[in-house]
Amino acid sequence: MKTEQYLDLKQRVAVEYGSEIDWAANLKPCEDADRFSYEAIWVVLNAGMKAQVARKIEGRILPLLQRGESSAGGFGHKLKCRAIDEIWLHRESLFVCYQAANDKLDYLQSLPHIGPVTKFHLARNLGLDVCKPDRHLVRIAGQETPTVMCQRLSNATGDRIGLVDCVIWRAANLGWA
Numbered sequence: 001m002k003t004e005q006y007l008d009l010k011q012r013v014a015v016e017y018g019s020e021i022d023w024a025a026n027l028k029p030c031e032d033a034d035r036f037s038y039e040a041i042w043v044v045l046n047a048g049m050k051a052q053v054a055r056k057i058e059g060r061i062l063p064l065l066q067r068g069e070s071s072a073g074g075f076g077h078k079l080k081c082r083a084i085d086e087i088w089l090h091r092e093s094l095f096v097c098y099q100a101a102n103d104k105l106d107y108l109q110s111l112p113h114i115g116p117v118t119k120f121h122l123a124r125n126l127g128l129d130v131c132k133p134d135r136h137l138v139r140i141a142g143q144e145t146p147t148v149m150c151q152r153l154s155n156a157t158g159d160r161i162g163l164v165d166c167v168i169w170r171a172a173n174l175g176w177a
Contacts, residue, residue, distance in 0.1 A: 001140055001149060001177070003156040006164065009171040017170055024166035025159070029127035036098060037091035038062075039125040041084050044113045045075075046121070051173075083113035104128060124162045131165035136172035 014021050030036050041062075045054040060074030065088045072081040087094065094111065101107035105128075108119040120132040130147075131137060137146035144152070150164040157164070171177040 001153065001168070003153060005177075006153045006167065007157065009177060010159075010167045012176060013167050013170045013174075020166055020170060021163065024124075024163040027124070027127045027160070027162055030095075030098075033091045033095035036095040036126065037087050040087045040094075040111055040114065040122055041065075041071075043118050043122040043125065044080050044083050044087070047080075047113065047115075047118050080113060083111075086112050098126075105130075124165060129161045131161050132169070134169065136169055136177070137165065140168060140172065140177055 010021065030039065042054070042058060045057055045061075049057075057075050061071040061084065064071055064073045065084070070081065071084040071088075072078070075081055075084075098104060098107055104126075105119050105123055108114055108122050108126075109116060111122075114122055117133060120130050121134075123130050124132060131150040133146040137149070140146075141149040146165075150161045150168075153159070153164045154161045159167075168177060
């Protein structure tokens with residue numbers, strides 16, 4: 001993707017999804033266990049699922065977790081529910097380990113139901129400046145890797161790598177890229 005294409009997509013995406021651009025541009029490192037667990041739970045839910053569907057499920061399960069109940073009361077995927085419940089139950093200790101980890105990406109992949117691609121999604125949402133090499137970015141990057149493409153566009157525009165990722169993903173989600 002050329003810089004001009006990225007900037008055009010960013011402008012188009014901003015019309016309806018300006019809040020996503022603001023969010024990605026202003027991500028700060030995670031500093032508390034609750035945010036850490038919410039982001040991890042979101043990534044577990046969102047894996048292999050449309051964001052719109054995952055948001056509805058999230059709205060059902062977060063109140064259950066906050067009341068000390070299992071996420072299984074609002075969602076039928078047993079493996080994901082087990083991972084979500086474990087993340088919520090151990091959020092304080094998981095967050096302490098995350099903060100202490102020398103290689104945060106490796107640590108994130110050790111979490112339940114977080115894999116070699118979703119660790120990048122979670123890392124970005126926790127404020128690390130990385131891109132998620134999902135199917136959209138892999139396709140769009142072509143001969144480059146998603147990381148190389150996003151770094152190149154970041155260098156050319158001054159946008160965070162995570163913002164470049166967010167813009168390109170949303171454009172692909174809308175069928176524009």
